[in-house]
Amino acid sequence: xxxxxxxxxxxxxxxxxxxxxxxxxxxxxxxxxxxxxxxxxxxxxxxxxxxxxxxxxxxxxxxxxxxxxxxxxxxxxxxxxxxxxxxxxxxxxxxxxxxxxxxxxxxxxxxxxxxxxxxxxxxxxxxxxxxxxxxxxxxxxxxxxxxxxxxxxxxxxxxxxxxxxxxxxxxxxxxxxxxxxxxxxxxxxxxxxxxxxxxxxxxxxxxxxxxxxxxxxxxxxxxxxxxxxxxxxxxxxxxxxxxxxxxxxxxxxxxxxxxxxxxxxxxxxxxxxxxxxxxxxxxxxxxxxxxxxxxxxxxxxxxxxxxxxxxxxxxxxxxxxxxxxxxxxxxxxxxxxxxxxxxxxxxxxxxxxxxxxxxxxxxxxxxxxxxxxxxxxxxxxxxxxxxxxxxxxxxxxxxxxxxxxxxxxxxxxxxxxxxxxxxxxxxxxxxxxxxxxxxxxxxxxxxxxxxxxxxxxxxxxxxxxxxxxxxxxxxxxxxxxxxxxxxxxxxxxxxx
Ligand code: NDP
Numbered sequence: 001x002x003x004x005x006x007x008x009x010x011x012x013x014x015x016x017x018x019x020x021x022x023x024x025x026x027x028x029x030x031x032x033x034x035x036x037x038x039x040x041x042x043x044x045x046x047x048x049x050x051x052x053x054x055x056x057x058x059x060x061x062x063x064x065x066x067x068x069x070x071x072x073x074x075x076x077x078x079x080x081x082x083x084x085x086x087x088x089x090x091x092x093x094x095x096x097x098x099x100x101x102x103x104x105x106x107x108x109x110x111x112x113x114x115x116x117x118x119x120x121x122x123x124x125x126x127x128x129x130x131x132x133x134x135x136x137x138x139x140x141x142x143x144x145x146x147x148x149x150x151x152x153x154x155x156x157x158x159x160x161x162x163x164x165x166x167x168x169x170x171x172x173x174x175x176x177x178x179x180x181x182x183x184x185x186x187x188x189x190x191x192x193x194x195x196x197x198x199x200x201x202x203x204x205x206x207x208x209x210x211x212x213x214x215x216x217x218x219x220x221x222x223x224x225x226x227x228x229x230x231x232x233x234x235x236x237x238x239x240x241x242x243x244x245x246x247x248x249x250x251x252x253x254x255x256x257x258x259x260x261x262x263x264x265x266x267x268x269x270x271x272x273x274x275x276x277x278x279x280x281x282x283x284x285x286x287x288x289x290x291x292x293x294x295x296x297x298x299x300x301x302x303x304x305x306x307x308x309x310x311x312x313x314x315x316x317x318x319x320x321x322x323x324x325x326x327x328x329x330x331x332x333x334x335x336x337x338x339x340x341x342x343x344x345x346x347x348x349x350x351x352x353x354x355x356x357x358x359x360x361x362x363x364x365x366x367x368x369x370x371x372x373x374x375x376x377x378x379x380x381x382x383x384x385x386x387x388x389x390x391x392x393x394x395x396x397x398x399x400x401x402x403x404x405x406x407x408x409x410x411x412x413x414x415x416x417x418x419x420x421x422x423x424x425x426x427x428x429x430x431x432x433x434x435x436x437x438x439x440x441x442x443x444x445x446x447x448x449x450x451x452x453x454x455x456x457x458x459x460x461x462x463x464x465x466x467x468x469x470x471x472x473x474x475x476x477x478x479x480x481x482x483x484x485x486x487x488x489x490x491x492x493x494x495x496x
Pocket of ligand 1: 170196199230235251254
């Protein structure tokens with residue numbers, strides 16, 4: 001006993017844990033120098049291209065097509081042709097086979113996709129490997145199961161596909177957002193034209209090879225790359241439905257353009273979620289939930305828990321524990337398997353984060369950032385927490401979409417609800433407490449599409465996801481996620 005404690009006394013206590021680099025090999029990814037757009041099962045060469053880079057190094061990765069209006073119209077024609085000449089009349093069980101195939105190929109090629117996702121988007125490999133890829137495959141598996149059961153899922157409503165769906169997705173979960181959009185659309189018998197975000201086109205382009213491998217009929221899925229102009233042209237094209245995920249500002253512009261056209265629309269927009277910690281919560285677990293809620297994917301998450309509400313009596317220990325935990329986060333190379341926080345997706349996004357953080361300092365909030373050495377090239381931002389935040393500060397009101405947390409306090413459950421709902425958004429919320437009854441009481445009152453209890457950022461294809469207020473309308477995931485892709489005889493539903 002004495003020996004052990006003596007040894008214990010002499011053993012050096014590390015000031016920090018040093019990790020040897022553990023980089024994932026890039027060799028599995030074969031990049032092309034130049035990518036066209038994928039229309040009607042063929043690669044077409046658009047007149048213009050642009051460069052896509054790795055945000056971690058600013059290294060150029062490839063030239064990618066900037067689809068113009070003619071390319072967009074061509075893609076919509078190809079989708080229409082595929083819809084009318086085969087896909088929409090295929091038995092559901094046949095459509096399901098293709099979806100199952102896609103899911104299995106994604107699983108088989110998951111390492112390749114994960115490396116490419118981290119390379120092009122900047123997110124840590126452990127997230128793309130353990131979250132994005134398994135969930136993307138799970139979405140295809142899940143919706144494959146519904147393809148031949150639509151009559152049972154919507155009894156007496158005679159569901160039929162809507163037609164051609166135009167889908168516009170953002171850069172924070174490029175492949176996963178593709179899966180959220182493409183899987184239910186195909187299961188319901190629609191064909192699609194999808195535009196990935198300008199900064200993260202590469203996994204969507206690699207997905208075209210999965211489609212080829214799965215022998216999906218030409219024109220059922222068309223991928224057109226480009227910037228916002230390409231998205232705008234898709235909105236104006238002769239599609240039957242638009243599904244959009246991105247900023248509230250662009251979502252509003254799309255809604256204005258579609259008003260009166262009869263096209264269906266679903267919008268999944270921004271958020272400023274409240275993560276609420278009661279004094280009876282398991283604090284260490286809650287701190288892990290806070291970290292996961294805001295620093296996961298560099299905070300580039302629409303449902304990020306960016307406003308932390310802590311019950312006043314435990315505010316000090318929670319903030320103390322949080323700071324200690326933040327000091328252990330490893331920021332750096334997204335392809336290193338030890339990395340917790342990767343690169344900011346683009347220069348423009350970094351500028352936006354920096355501007356909002358400066359406003360927080362100017363308005364009087366207290367800032368804490370752990371010491372960490374950032375790489376010299378690329379776009380980086382240190383995980384940040386603000387205390388002393390007033391509800392009126394911009395950092396408590398606006399979506400920062402970066403690794404920045406604002407801490408506020410409350411005394412009673414009523415006050416927590418009032419403060420949490422004091423936002424134009426309503427996408428998600430988290431509640432941490434030991435009391436089941438309190439969880440239900442809170443969930444009933446929080447104006448948020450998803451309320452997590454004693455966890456955060458958990459996703460499942462069977463669970464619907466979507467917003468209230470300026471976070472949008474329509475649901476993705478679950479049975480609800482099929483409805484926007486279906487028309488029902490004699491019972492047209494607005495918006496969704
Ligand atoms: P955008 O809303 O601009 O982008 C989302 C998608 O829409 C992209 O594919 C984009 O193309 C496309 N797009 C842009 N303009 C138009 C248009 N007029 N018509 C049709 N499609 C269009 O988001 P940003 O990338 O500019 O990010 C800005 C902010 O939006 C972030 O800081 C964040 O706050 C929020 N955001 C929210 C997301 C969410 O999941 N809720 C996701 C991403 C961003 P392109 O890539 O070329 O711009």
